[in-house]
Amino acid sequence: MIRRSRGLWAAAIFAYVFLYAPLVIVVAYSFNDSRLNAEWVGFTFAWYGKLFHNEKMLQAAWNSLLIGVTASVVSTVFGTMAGYAMYRFKMRLLPLLILAPIAIPEILMGVSLLIFFVLLNISLGMISIILSHIAFCIGFVAIVVRSRLAGMDESLTEAARDLGATPWMAFRLVTLPLIMPGVVAGALMAFTLSIDDFVITFFTAGVGSTTLPLQIYTMVKIAVTPEVNAVSTLLMMLTLALILIASKLAPGSLRAQ
Amino acid sequence: MKKLLALMLFVSLPALSADELHLYNWNDYIAPEAVKAFEAQCKCKVVQDFYGDNEELVAKLAAGAKGYDVMVPTSNYVAGMAKAGWLQPLDKGKLPNFKNLMPTYLNTEFDPGNKYSVPYAMSITLIGYNDQKMKELGITVDSWAVIFDPRILQKIKGKVTVLDSQAEVMAAALKYHGYSVNDRDPAHWQQAKETILKAKPYWAAFMAQGYIKELSTGNIWVVHGYSNDIFQADIGAQEAKQKFRIRHALPKEGAVLALDAMVIAKTAPRPDLAHQFINFMLEGKNSAALTNITGSGNPNTEAMQFIKPEIKSIKAVFPDADSAKRLEQLKDMNKKERKLLNRIWTEIKAK
Amino acid sequence: MATPQNRLHKWLIGGPPLAYLVVFFAIPVLIMVLASLRNSGDFGGLAPLFSEESGTLDLTTENYGRFFSDLIYTELFLKSFAYAAITTLVCLVIAYPLAMLIARSAKKHRDLLVLLVILPFWSNFLIRVYAWMIILGPQSVFVSALNRVLGTIGIEPVTLLYTPFAVIVGLVYVHLPFMVLPLYANLEKHDPALLDAAQDLGANAWRRFWRVTFPLSLPGVYAGAALVFIPALGIFAIPDILGGTEGIMIGNVIKQQFLDTRDWPFGSVLSMVLTVMAVALAGLAAWVARQSRT
Numbered sequence: 001m002i003r004r005s006r007g008l009w010a011a012a013i014f015a016y017v018f019l020y021a022p023l024v025i026v027v028a029y030s031f032n033d034s035r036l037n038a039e040w041v042g043f044t045f046a047w048y049g050k051l052f053h054n055e056k057m058l059q060a061a062w063n064s065l066l067i068g069v070t071a072s073v074v075s076t077v078f079g080t081m082a083g084y085a086m087y088r089f090k091m092r093l094l095p096l097l098i099l100a101p102i103a104i105p106e107i108l109m110g111v112s113l114l115i116f117f118v119l120l121n122i123s124l125g126m127i128s129i130i131l132s133h134i135a136f137c138i139g140f141v142a143i144v145v146r147s148r149l150a151g152m153d154e155s156l157t158e159a160a161r162d163l164g165a166t167p168w169m170a171f172r173l174v175t176l177p178l179i180m181p182g183v184v185a186g187a188l189m190a191f192t193l194s195i196d197d198f199v200i201t202f203f204t205a206g207v208g209s210t211t212l213p214l215q216i217y218t219m220v221k222i223a224v225t226p227e228v229n230a231v232s233t234l235l236m237m238l239t240l241a242l243i244l245i246a247s248k249l250a251p252g253s254l255r256a257q
Numbered sequence: 258m259k260k261l262l263a264l265m266l267f268v269s270l271p272a273l274s275a276d277e278l279h280l281y282n283w284n285d286y287i288a289p290e291a292v293k294a295f296e297a298q299c300k301c302k303v304v305q306d307f308y309g310d311n312e313e314l315v316a317k318l319a320a321g322a323k324g325y326d327v328m329v330p331t332s333n334y335v336a337g338m339a340k341a342g343w344l345q346p347l348d349k350g351k352l353p354n355f356k357n358l359m360p361t362y363l364n365t366e367f368d369p370g371n372k373y374s375v376p377y378a379m380s381i382t383l384i385g386y387n388d389q390k391m392k393e394l395g396i397t398v399d400s401w402a403v404i405f406d407p408r409i410l411q412k413i414k415g416k417v418t419v420l421d422s423q424a425e426v427m428a429a430a431l432k433y434h435g436y437s438v439n440d441r442d443p444a445h446w447q448q449a450k451e452t453i454l455k456a457k458p459y460w461a462a463f464m465a466q467g468y469i470k471e472l473s474t475g476n477i478w479v480v481h482g483y484s485n486d487i488f489q490a491d492i493g494a495q496e497a498k499q500k501f502r503i504r505h506a507l508p509k510e511g512a513v514l515a516l517d518a519m520v521i522a523k524t525a526p527r528p529d530l531a532h533q534f535i536n537f538m539l540e541g542k543n544s545a546a547l548t549n550i551t552g553s554g555n556p557n558t559e560a561m562q563f564i565k566p567e568i569k570s571i572k573a574v575f576p577d578a579d580s581a582k583r584l585e586q587l588k589d590m591n592k593k594e595r596k597l598l599n600r601i602w603t604e605i606k607a608k
Numbered sequence: 609m610a611t612p613q614n615r616l617h618k619w620l621i622g623g624p625p626l627a628y629l630v631v632f633f634a635i636p637v638l639i640m641v642l643a644s645l646r647n648s649g650d651f652g653g654l655a656p657l658f659s660e661e662s663g664t665l666d667l668t669t670e671n672y673g674r675f676f677s678d679l680i681y682t683e684l685f686l687k688s689f690a691y692a693a694i695t696t697l698v699c700l701v702i703a704y705p706l707a708m709l710i711a712r713s714a715k716k717h718r719d720l721l722v723l724l725v726i727l728p729f730w731s732n733f734l735i736r737v738y739a740w741m742i743i744l745g746p747q748s749v750f751v752s753a754l755n756r757v758l759g760t761i762g763i764e765p766v767t768l769l770y771t772p773f774a775v776i777v778g779l780v781y782v783h784l785p786f787m788v789l790p791l792y793a794n795l796e797k798h799d800p801a802l803l804d805a806a807q808d809l810g811a812n813a814w815r816r817f818w819r820v821t822f823p824l825s826l827p828g829v830y831a832g833a834a835l836v837f838i839p840a841l842g843i844f845a846i847p848d849i850l851g852g853t854e855g856i857m858i859g860n861v862i863k864q865q866f867l868d869t870r871d872w873p874f875g876s877v878l879s880m881v882l883t884v885m886a887v888a889l890a891g892l893a894a895w896v897a898r899q900s901r902t
Contacts, residue, residue, distance in 0.1 A: 082622065089614075116635065134628070138625055216732060600680075603680060
C-alpha cells in the first residue's frame with residue numbers, strides 16, 4: 001500500500017524546485033543578450049561563439065579533462081584493488097586510510113599536500129594535481145566496489161576455482177564482470193569529483209595548470225560574463241551524457257551509489 | 258605502474274616543449290592583440306596563468322612553483338622577491354625600449370637602479386561612484402569620509418563595498434586619519450580598526466573585484482577599489498545603456514599607488530624570450546594598448562600619443578603634479594607586523 | 609586461511625593502494641602536524657627546520673599558544689559550528705520528506721527520483737553557488753516579488769545577498785544530496801507492515817511518524833548529519849562569494865594564513881583543530897548510531 005499525503009508531495013516538490021531553480025537560471029542566462037547577467041534582455045547564441053574563441057577557457061577545460069581522465073583511470077584501478085582487498089582479506093590500516101580522506105575537511109588535505117610537494121621539491125602543476133586527485137578519489141571508488149562485492153554470490157568464484165581456473169583467471173572472468181557496474185560507477189564518481197574539485201586543486205595548482213573550476217572561481221569573483229553560464233551549461237550536458245552512456249553500458253550502476 | 262609513469266611523462270611534456278613563454282599575470286591585465294602580435298614576432302606561444310592578488314603569487318613561489326618566465330608583481334613586492342632569490346637580474350642590453358619609461362617611476366626604493374624590474378602599468382586605489390545617485394543624495398565624493406564616516410554612510414547603507422584586502426583597507430583608514438599608508442604605530446592601527454568597525458555595518462561586502470559588475474548594474478553606488486576596475490565598471494554601465502556613469506574620485510587625503518612591474522623568474526626556462534617580451538611591452542603602442550582596454554595609469558612616455566583622449570582626461574588616473582604628491586606606494590611588512598595586521602583583520606571580519 | 613600464498617595475494621592486491629595512500633595522504637598529514645610546530649619563513653613557507661644560530665631543532669608551541677590565548681579564533685570556530693549546525697538542520701527538514709516520498713513511491717520510479725537528486729550535483733560547485741548570486745541579488749524576480757509581498761503587509765524591503773542567510777542557503781544547497789541519499793537508503797528498508805500495525809492499533813499519521821518511522825530512521829539521520837556537518841564546517845568558497853561583511857567562517861581564516869599572511873604554521877594549527885573536531889564528531893555520530901541500533 002502506498003502512503004503519500006499531500007503535505008509530503010508539496011514538501012518534496014519544494015525540494016526539487018530548490019534543487020533545480022539555480023540550474024534553470026544558469027542555463028537560461030547563457031542565452032541572455034546582456035553582459036551584466038542581471039535582467040533578461042534577449043535571446044542569443046553569442047556567448048557560446050565567444051566561448052569557443054576564449055583560449056583561457058578552452059585551455060582550462062582541456063586541463064580539467066586531462067586531469068579528470070588520468071586521475072579517474074588510476075584511482076579506479078587502485079580503488080578496485082583496495083575494495084577487493086578489503087572484502088577478501090583482513091586489512092587493518094587500509095579501511096582507515098580509505099575513510100579518512102573522505103572524513104577530514106578538504107582544506108586540510110589541500111594544505112597538507114601543498115606542504116608535502118614543496119618539501120619534496122615536486123613542482124606544482126598538472127602532476128601534483130593529478131597525484132592529489134588520485135589520493136582523494138581512491139576512497140570513493142573503493143567504497144562503491146566494496147559494497148558491490150558485498151552483494152555478490154561467493155560460490156561462482158569458488159566454482160571457477162574448482163574447474164581449475166587460476167585466482168587471476170577467476171577474478172578476470174568471473175568476479176570482474178560481476179562487479180563491473182560498481183567499477184564503472186566508481187570511475188564515474190571519481191571523474192566527477194576530479195573535474196569538480198576546487199579546494200584541493202586550488203592549493204596544488206601551479207604553472208600552466210589552471211583548471212575549469214579555478215578559472216570559474218576567478219571569473220565569479222571578477223566581472224561575470226554569461227560565458228561562465230555557457231561553459232557550465234556545456235559541462236552539465238557533458239556529465240549528463242556520461243551518466244547516460246554509463247547507464248547504457250552498465251545498467252544498474254547508478255543504483256550502487 | 259609503467260603506464261602511470263608514461264601518462265605522467267605525457268602530461269608533463271607541454272611544460273618542457275620548446276618555444277613557449279610562461280606569463281604569470283593579473284587576470285585580464287594584457288591586451289589580447291598584444292599577445293597575438295608578440296606571438297607572431299617571436300614565433301612562440303604565450304602560456305598565461307593568472308592570480309588575483311600579489312599574495313597569491315608570493316604563496317605560489319614560496320611553495321616552490323617553478324616554470325614561470327615573466328611575472329608582474331606590484332613594485333613593493335619586488336624587493337622581497339629579489340631577496341628571497343626568486344628573480345634574476347635584467348640584461349638592460351636586451352631592453353633598448355627601457356628609455357621610453359618616465360624617470361619618476363624608475364629607481365624606486367623597492368628596486369634601486371631597476372636591477373630586477375621594469376614598470377609595466379599602474380593603478381590607484383581610490384573611490385568609484387555612481388554619479389547620478391550621489392547627485393540625488395547631495396554627496397560630494399572627494400574624501401575617504403564617504404567610506405568611513407557613519408554620518409555620510411547612513412545615506413548609502415548597504416550600497417558600499419570595500420576591497421577584500423587587509424593591506425588596502427588598513428591603508429585607506431590610515432589615510433583617512435591623516436597618517437602615512439605605511440604607518441606601523443600600533444596605536445594608529447588600533448585607531449584605524451575602530452574606524453573600520455564603526456563603518457562596517459554600513460558596508461554591503463568586502464569584495465576583491467566583484468564590485469565591477471555591481472557598480473555597472475547599479476546595485477552598489479560607492480566602492481573602495483582600483484582605478485582600473487572602476488574604469489571597467491563605467492564601460493559596463495555604458496554598454497548596458499544605464500542612465501548613470503561610474504566616476505573616479507581621488508580622495509583629498511591621498512591614496513595608494515600600485516606600480517606593477519615586469520620581472521623575470523630566477524628559474525625561468527626561457528630568459529631570452531622573457532627579455533624579448535619585456536622589450537616588446539615597452540614599445541609605446543603595446544604599452545598604450547593595455548591602458549586603452551584596462552584604463553590603467555601608464556609610465557611610458559612613448560605610449561602617451563596612442564592613448565585614447567577620454568582616458569587621458571581622467572584626472573584620477575593621470576593626476577596632476579599636486580595630487581601625485583599625495584600618492585604613496587605600500588611597503589612590504591615584516592613577519593610580526595603581518596601577523597598583527599592579520600589578527601586585526603580577523604577581528605574586523607569576525608565581528 | 610592464512611596460507612603463504614594467500615598472504616602474498618593480500619599484499620599484491622592491497623599493497624599498491626595502501627602504499628599510495630600512505631605516501632600521498634598519511635605522510636602529508638603527518639608533515640602538517642609537524643608544520644604546526646614550526647616557525648614561518650620570512651617570505652612565506654616555513655623557516656628552516658634546523659636553526660643556523662643554535663644548531664638545534666627549531667620547533668615551537670607558540671602557534672598553539674596563539675590559538676588558545678586568543679578568544680577570537682575560538683569565537684570563529686563557534687560561529688562556523690553554528691553555521692554548520694543550522695545547515696545540517698535545514699538539510700534534514702528539507703531532505704526528510706523528499707527521502708520519504710522516494711522510498712514510498714513505486715519501485716520503478718525510485719531510481720529516477722534518486723537520479724534527479726544527484727543530477728544537479730554533477731554540475732560545477734561554483735556555478736551552483738554563483739546561480740544563487742543571481743537569485744538572491746537585488747534585481748532578481750524572486751527578491752522583488754518577495755519585497756512586494758512584504759510591502760503589502762507593511763514590512764521594510766529586505767536584502768538577501770551578502771547576508772548570513774545567503775551563506776546558509778548556499779551551504780544547504782550544495783550539501784542537500786548528502787542528506788537525502790543516506791536517509792533514502794535507510795527509509796527504503798523499512799517494513800510497511802510496522803506502520804500498518806501501528807495504524808491498526810489506532811495511531812494517527814503524526815504519531816506513527818514520531819513513534820515508528822523516525823526512531824527507525826535515526827541511523828540514516830546520523831549518517832546524513834555527519835556527511836553534511838563536516839564538509840560544511842571547513843568550507844571557504846561559499847562565505848567568500850555569498851557572505852558579505854558578516855559571513856566569514858574558519859575556512860576563510862585558514863585560507864588567509866596560507867594565501868594572505870604567509871603564516872603556514874598557524875594555518876596548520878587551525879586546520880589541525882578543525883580536523884580533530886571533525887573526526888571527533890564523525891566518531892560520535894558513528895557511536896550514537898551504533899547505540900541506537902542495539
